[in-house]
Amino acid sequence: MQINADAAAEARRLVFAGFPASCWAFALRVWLAMLLALYVSFWLELESPSSSALTVAILALPTRGQGMEKAGYRLLATGIGVAASIAIASMFSQTDGLLLAVLGIWVGLCVYVVGMLDGNRAYAASLCCTTVALIAIQQIDNPLRVFPTGIARGAAIGIGVLAVALVNEVLAAPDYHPVLASRLEALRRRVLDFAQGADRGEASYVPIAAGLLHDIAALRPEIASLATESSNGSARTAAARSVLVDLVSALSLARMLAALSVASVAARDDPHHGRSALMTICRTYLRSDIDRKNADVRRSLNALHDGRYPSHAWRAPLYRSRRIAAESGARAAIYFALGAGFFMLAGWPATELCLSLVAVITGLGSTSPEPRSFTMTAMMATPIACVLAGVLKYLVFNAYPSSNCWRSVLRPSSSALRC
Template identity: 75%
Template structure:
């Protein structure tokens, strides 16, 4: 039997060649073929910027079909927006002298702000709108009449790159993404189920474990959108995955609420609340039923994701972003760009447009990274690597040749090597490999015929490296918000939302959807400092805000359902107690609701199951004197 288990494990373990799985080599081959196809078609059509097609392939180099096609769609959309913005800016401000860099800086800041309010490839599209203006309007700053032809040429090259990626992925059967996503969701489902089972058994719950699960579930939000472009069943799978992550957060929230209830022995000893034991029993039974129901909903959603069907219950998964943090990032990006522009204008260098456009590219790309300064630091290291690789290819490998076959042979090691690094699971190598590949193609600028002027190449390398260094220096001079400051802003916004909930406002979302939005805030708090976890007190405060918001929304939702019944007076009393955050008054209102409902033969178990935890979470343990015990942090 042990031997059979070992052989089975060997069969499951992926095959490795030269230190990389076979799937990584297949991915590298697809990237190479797509890039060569894009360059060949661009040369054949005699496009003005064939290198844009190759760069597009490098940017869209993602392991699965869905991820690449979603990013391709946003790249086309952002390019169109950037071309329109370039024409508008160049046509309006080309003759305004020093005002033009300021306008370009404002556009950069606006794009960074929008990127900060979005996630995933939508944030990339906002940043690309800034990059497109940099590559079109800035490089044609002295010849505004060339903005439109340059924009059309860039759009055509990008379209060819997108089509090349789509064709190669289809012909070579690039893997789908939904099996990977379904596997990750099933792993999270098992973790949440185990957490809920411990809560049902009355075991202590871990605040850190709950926060980590909320972070991991919310982190899947940007990846789910890519399923839309995967196949004809993509929209159904997207809806199923979205419902699954909302259901997971709801199940976890119910488990935490159940864990917050005091033990039956503690409530039975409370003489000041003789009805507390009965209310607790009703609440515990209802919460257990809700956990079972949510668990079944998640299971159904996962089955629908696998089968490509719409789930029985569809939820929205609203995105949470801090406007203040996004605005601060946008203002800083605008100032960084304007400072660099002032340096170039004062220096009077002839290649100012090239360096300024590259600076805008780095600023835009860094806006989509969790840590902009860390991204810029990586760009500072990637740029000389790219210059070295481009120089080796141009003057040692190609050395004056213009045949496409030799170009393909020379590019193969670079593209395959970078693609293999991109497939690494984590660490600094994947982003470094992608940046090095993109920057190498930008500096090499494959064309037909290929230029081999050493003076142009050296100047390009010099100013490319200078642009990354200047962006890094600008970010040192005016750094982004610190992790502690961003956490404080996120927690302040959570407290403000709680204040609005106390007054019965801010209920435009269903409680389950709003809980997912709050989970997205926790995900940002936990990932603000990268791999460094925030202090336990921060995690505890974030979870306390999450728990309070969950119970308040449930209370108001259930009370709204009973507002027009004969329980109107009891409902108003419960709302007043919630506003005051008076645990004893909330319990009194809950008991009044139970007695009044019994006389009217109405079912109020969901309301009681919401009010009783509210009396504990909003005013911990005051309504159960002398208990002093609990599993809730």
């Protein structure tokens, strides 16, 4: 373990053109995976090879565990989205208004599930909405194309996932548990510093405790990625989760110690010495309990480094408000229904494309902490993307004699000779 840590530190010290060697290795892995995915997609003559390259870009994460966990959820969500698209198109393709209502309900249901989950699980729920948007809604006027489009998209995403997994395995992508362990260690030191400051009676402990709790809870979805990292990933996940729970417990004890320290200042002027003595006893007990929790955190960190189960495995339940999630889902369904009604009344020539864009923005925005800001950013980025796409199509691609030359290079034939 020490040898691997020294090697990782040595790799970080190597700098080329202002970037460390680990960044260049990461860029090389992404480039090779994208080339491999595009080559296989063109060789298999898939309908949308760009989906495989886009999958590689989405799964471009610097460590193996993070990429594999997101890849698994992307495959699962794509399968669910394709199945839902086929089911919706087969049952409601001839119902007009009812079809739009069912699509709106599906969008709202996906947003509701996003509100009840976190991390890559929430991403998978939003991807179910995006998949239906790109398959069922874009083919709303041609339901017979839903099945082949869904199969082609699923195949392209599968090729992208396999390309990322193969390149990461061959080029030995780094593990994530050393990075996570260092972040947990830094949080442990911050909690101890907060406890020492609370014992001294320092003021403004409430915002510091809130910031610490936010930083600790933010690591919960990242811990789940350790399970797909290696054969002992489940043990490392249990150890990291135990560290997380013990840190929250130590922070709670430190907050109680801070409150007692403030109360002890007022108790010094109390004529009854019993209250001051009780405060002293409570503070001594809290100090010893914080030290005990710190020892538990150290043991769990050692288990995380060694890849073994901790002595005490804790659960880290996730709290979500069903009411807030239901309100978000209802708003998403209403947004989609309003957009569908507007485009139908206006007779928009590209209604299916615009509706799919509404569903995609709604689904992806539900995973953002600020959906309104995400929507505004998407609205500003869309015309810029249209301009860049026009430049690429009419000024770059038209410079070649045939748009099929790239396919012909990958698939030699007589057309390749003409190119």
